[in-house]
Amino acid sequence: MNHTPLQNVRGLILDIDGVFYHADKPIPGADEALAEIRRRNIPFRLLTNITRRRPATIAAYLQALGYDFSPDEILTASTITAGYLRQRPGRPRCWVLLEGDALDLFQGLELGEEDPDYVVLGDLREKFTYDLLNRVLAALWRGARFLAMQADSHDIGLGGGPKVNLGAWAALLERASGRQALLIGKPSPLAFQAALEELGLPPSQVAMVGDRVASDVVGGWQAGLRTVLLRTGHFREQDLAGAPEPDLILDSLAELPAYLPEG
Ligand SMILES: [Mg+2]
Structure with a gap:
């Protein structure tokens, strides 16, 4: 094993x-890295700011790409948001702005747009209309609490250039309402706490591995985790300016096992 800032890491x-x-x-190589992490019995959770898809749907998508995950290994910004709302006392009414099958995760809560106690901002893509934004603004003015499932400002996916992500809508509504949203997904400590609780490990023994400086590195660092930044996906060199330095920067997940304890 290489000398590594990850030598005390027990979970990922x-x-x-x-x-x-x-x-x-x-x-490339991520499948072999995953197999090696499993072979060494290093416990892990997947933690994503995806809001529209349920863990089971994400697991099926990953299966088609050649990865074997149980839905129980996947925490999303919406599963953590639904858990947070379930823990609130007094059955608050929640206006959940979200599309996709992840809406199922909110079943059992008191849901509705009328006079909500919580406005819960998820991903609605092109359904964020001027009219809808104004209705949200009115609810915030009436005093509803404001939750944002995640804070990613943009998304780079398939073709067509960058896309506005819900963090930008949340910022717009914060500006318009003069209110600050409580952030649930990465980089919020609530997201990392949810994953650490499932792992049963203290932050000092866990490394966060991701491709985004703002959500993965900054959030992991603030939560007291080791951080590993990968030069894949949404990685941009310029995002490192002014951010806490990651403990490791690797070309891809394929390089990670060389830095992990043998287990
Ligand atoms: Mg990412």
Whole structure:
């Protein structure tokens, strides 16, 4: 084993998009790295800011790309948001702005747009209309609490250039309302706490591995984790300026096992 800042690491939190795949294609060598992590019995959770898809749907998608994951190994910004809302006392009414099958995760909560206690901002893509934004603004003005499932400002996926992501809509609504959203997904400590609780490990023994400086490195660092930045997916050199320095920067997940304890 190399001398490594990861030598005390007992568990991993792995981002998904940009780590295992990018633009619908698997990242070369990531499958072998995963097999090696499993062979060494290093516990891990996948932690993603994806909001629209359920863990089971993400697992099926990853299966098609050649990766074997149980939905139980996947934490998304929406599973963590739904868990957070379930823990609130008094059955608050929640206006969940989200499309996709991840809406199922919110079943059992008091849902609706009328006089909500919580406005819960997820990904609605092109459904974010001027009218909808104004209705959200009105609810915030009436005093609803404001949750944002994640804060990624943009997305680079298949063709057509960069896309506005929900962090940018949240920022717009913060500006318009003069209110700050409570952030749930990475880089919020709530997201890392949820993963650490499942791993049953303290932050000092866990490394966060991801491709985005703003969500994976900054968030992992703030939560007290070791951080590993990968030069795949959404990695951009310029994002490192002014950010905490990652413990390791690797060309891809394929390089990670060389830096992990033998187990
Ligand atoms: Mg990513």
